[in-house]
Amino acid sequence: MWVTESILGELVLLAGQVAWWIFDDTSDGSRTPHLLVGALWLVVAVAYSAVMPQWRYRVHRWETTPTAVYTQRGWLSQERRIAPISRIQTVDLSRGPLSQLFRLASVTVTTASAAGPLRIEGLDVEDARRLVDELTEATVAETGDAT
Amino acid sequence: MSGSAPYGDPATAQALPADLHTPWRRLDPRMLLIHPVQEVIRFLPALVGAVIVGQSQDSGGQWFELAVLAVAVGVGVLRWATTRFRIEADQIELRKGLVTKQLIATPADRVRTVDVTAPIFHRLLGLARVEIGTAGTSRERLVLDALPLAQARRMREELIHRRKVGVTGDLPAPVGAPVADLPPPLNPAGEQVGEQVGEQGGTETQLLRFDPRWMLFAPLTLTGVFSALAIFSFANQFVQRYLERTDLGGTVDTLGQHPIWLDVAAGVVGLVVLVSALAVIGYALQFWGFRLTRHSGGTLHVTRGLITTRETSIEERRLRGVELGQPLGLRVAHGARLQAITTGLSRKERDRGSSWLAPPAPRAVVDAVAAQVVDDREALTAELTPHGPVARRRRWTRALWPALLVGAAGWGLVVWLDLPIWVGLVATLPLLTVPPLANDRYAGLGHHLSAHHLVVQQGTFVRRRDVLARDGVIGWRVHQSFFQRRVGLAHVLATTAAGKQSYTAYDVPLDAGVALALAVDPELLGPFLARASGEREEKPLDPTPRIGA
Numbered sequence: 001m002w003v004t005e006s007i008l009g010e011l012v013l014l015a016g017q018v019a020w021w022i023f024d025d026t027s028d029g030s031r032t033p034h035l036l037v038g039a040l041w042l043v044v045a046v047a048y049s050a051v052m053p054q055w056r057y058r059v060h061r062w063e064t065t066p067t068a069v070y071t072q073r074g075w076l077s078q079e080r081r082i083a084p085i086s087r088i089q090t091v092d093l094s095r096g097p098l099s100q101l102f103r104l105a106s107v108t109v110t111t112a113s114a115a116g117p118l119r120i121e122g123l124d125v126e127d128a129r130r131l132v133d134e135l136t137e138a139t140v141a142e143t144g145d146a147t
Numbered sequence: 148m149s150g151s152a153p154y155g156d157p158a159t160a161q162a163l164p165a166d167l168h169t170p171w172r173r174l175d176p177r178m179l180l181i182h183p184v185q186e187v188i189r190f191l192p193a194l195v196g197a198v199i200v201g202q203s204q205d206s207g208g209q210w211f212e213l214a215v216l217a218v219a220v221g222v223g224v225l226r227w228a229t230t231r232f233r234i235e236a237d238q239i240e241l242r243k244g245l246v247t248k249q250l251i252a253t254p255a256d257r258v259r260t261v262d263v264t265a266p267i268f269h270r271l272l273g274l275a276r277v278e279i280g281t282a283g284t285s286r287e288r289l290v291l292d293a294l295p296l297a298q299a300r301r302m303r304e305e306l307i308h309r310r311k312v313g314v315t316g317d318l319p320a321p322v323g324a325p326v327a328d329l330p331p332p333l334n335p336a337g338e339q340v341g342e343q344v345g346e347q348g349g350t351e352t353q354l355l356r357f358d359p360r361w362m363l364f365a366p367l368t369l370t371g372v373f374s375a376l377a378i379f380s381f382a383n384q385f386v387q388r389y390l391e392r393t394d395l396g397g398t399v400d401t402l403g404q405h406p407i408w409l410d411v412a413a414g415v416v417g418l419v420v421l422v423s424a425l426a427v428i429g430y431a432l433q434f435w436g437f438r439l440t441r442h443s444g445g446t447l448h449v450t451r452g453l454i455t456t457r458e459t460s461i462e463e464r465r466l467r468g469v470e471l472g473q474p475l476g477l478r479v480a481h482g483a484r485l486q487a488i489t490t491g492l493s494r495k496e497r498d499r500g501s502s503w504l505a506p507p508a509p510r511a512v513v514d515a516v517a518a519q520v521v522d523d524r525e526a527l528t529a530e531l532t533p534h535g536p537v538a539r540r541r542r543w544t545r546a547l548w549p550a551l552l553v554g555a556a557g558w559g560l561v562v563w564l565d566l567p568i569w570v571g572l573v574a575t576l577p578l579l580t581v582p583p584l585a586n587d588r589y590a591g592l593g594h595h596l597s598a599h600h601l602v603v604q605q606g607t608f609v610r611r612r613d614v615l616a617r618d619g620v621i622g623w624r625v626h627q628s629f630f631q632r633r634v635g636l637a638h639v640l641a642t643t644a645a646g647k648q649s650y651t652a653y654d655v656p657l658d659a660g661v662a663l664a665l666a667v668d669p670e671l672l673g674p675f676l677a678r679a680s681g682e683r684e685e686k687p688l689d690p691t692p693r694i695g696a
Contacts, residue, residue, distance in 0.1 A: 081624045113621055
């Protein structure tokens with residue numbers, strides 16, 4: 001999924017490159033700057049698509065225990081988040097068009113703090129549903145206003 | 148109760164038998180005077196348009212103006228006529244809107260803060276606006292605009308100090324704050340408490356009283372200078388027009404005869420004086436008459452403001468700590484300021500200053516207030532644990548790189564574009580600021596863990612010591628950039644529902660940061676740490692030790 005996302009993002013950039021090519025009035029017939037930028041950009045893009053998703057996949061992980069939820073995400077910058085079940089306020093399951101295509105889903109766990117939503121991306125749909133159910137049950141079982 | 152059926156959400160309407168409902172109350176009819184004025188101000192662009200139309204058309208224009216005015220007044224009247232509120236035993240309900248009807252109901256035990264604000268028009272008529280802040284990050288706040296001042300204050304008492312055990316008894320106390328700490332109900336009769344207590348109810352202890360001399364600190368704070376600049380730029384246009392029309396323009400011209408450095412010096416001095424004066428005015432507008440009191444019912448009251456007076460009540464039980472801030476200027480002048488970390492204040496209100504516990508004032512005064520608000524001397528005064536040599540090195544590199552880039556760019560311009568040599572010299576100046584900047588930034592970094600509070604400190608231009616209650620922490624984030632991972636540092640963020648939502652220990656050595664989090668919340672992190680050590684082999688791409696390793 002991340003590969004597809006990165007390629008889609010690069011397609012947008014490609015559109016920019018093409019637009020530049022078309023609307024470049026100042027060109028005195030020379031194509032060199034276009035080819036140069038295009039080639040450079042292509043190399044970077046391919047490297048990005050090849051490396052980033054792999055790296056990201058290795059970093060990303062999540063875990064729940066009876067008391068807490070833990071996520072780890074990022075690639076160059078990495079972030080680990082942890083939140084106790086007792087402080088969970090909402091559990092969301094979301095599926096964008098791409099993740100629907102791949103039969104995946106994201107689960108977002110928010111706490112009373114605006115700073116700390118935990119996002120678990122790219123779960124199998126069934127796993128995600130099960131996770132949401134578990135978390136919801138655990139949260140309901142907890143009493144407290146979680147602030 | 149006949150009126151509630153069409154509006155009431157069935158759940159709230161059935162929550163109580165009908166005869167237990169208190170009657171709906173209206174806002175003060177004097178708002179009929181204020182609303183139209185406010186509406187007129189809001190419609191001002193349309194009015195100006197109407198005037199222009201009136202002038203160009205000669206006939207019929209007057210009618211158009213009148214129509215706009217009538218609509219403005221009508222909207223004001225309708226707003227008053229359609230807004231009603233009531234305070235039930237367990238919740239506050241606000242009903243408003245003509246076209247889109249809204250019923251907002253808030254459980255009384257979720258009330259965290261109550262703001263009583265009186266802008267200028269309200270003050271003239273003896274009115275005040277009541278804003279009720281509730282738990283969580285809800286955007287929908289209850290605003291009652293407006294009530295007579297006395298009634299507004301009484302209502303605040305009703306809302307904040309009326310604590311019936313029946314209501315609060317099952318309210319889950321935040322970890323570590325036993326329910327027994329609740330203030331006793333002021334009056335067993337419950338409903339009548341608000342009426343009887345009035346303003347004199349309970350006892351108030353004064354913690355801080357405004358001293359006009361503090362206004363001298365105004366020019367030293369960044370916000371003071373910014374507000375001054377805002378006023379200045381606004382006034383500037385006016386002044387320029389004035390200069391054009393009067394002889395003053397002549398005097399400004401004669402300045403041209405002096406050497407240029409004199410002009411510049413005079414300009415700078417003039418600007419400093421002007422900005423300082425404006426900053427002082429801004430400070431006075433915001434903080435004049437600042438008074439912090441503790442109510443025996445368990446709240447802190449802040450009263451302040453010169454023209455618009457604001458009264459904020461913060462429930463002490465929900466106070467999660469304080470931020471002791473020292474912008475650079477204040478630090479040099481041994482001043483400081485204090486803000487509360489609490490739930491129930493929206494971001495907008497914090498920006499407006501509702502969380503101030505002490506305005507910029509002498510450090511000793513602010514420290515004394517902090518010590519009275521937070522009963523934890525250690526957290527406020529203890530030496531902080533520094534973040535170590537690696538963090539110091541990172542401060543240096545981060546201060547060095549921009550300065551080097553600017554310097555290199557400056558000399559590059561000199562060499563390539565034949566600019567005069569002083570451009571390069573000026574560009575080198577930032578390098579001189581690197582050592583003091585880096586050293587001071589490192590000196591500002593620190594964290595500490597006291598019996599009840601987590602303390603983090605950082606910053607040079609605004610140094611802030613955040614004292615956050617341990618039981619207010621509701622989660623952790625450990626953030627590492629690529630470079631941080633290479634040197635084994637991390638930003639450790641404690642997330643909370645109060646204040647800025649998260650408080651960060653910057654560039655802590657990873658194991659120290661994790662140890663800090665573990666110490667605050669052993670049950671939470673323990674299980675993960677036990678497992679994490681086994682994970683290392685799975686992650687060849689990550690050279691730094693895992694959590695807690």
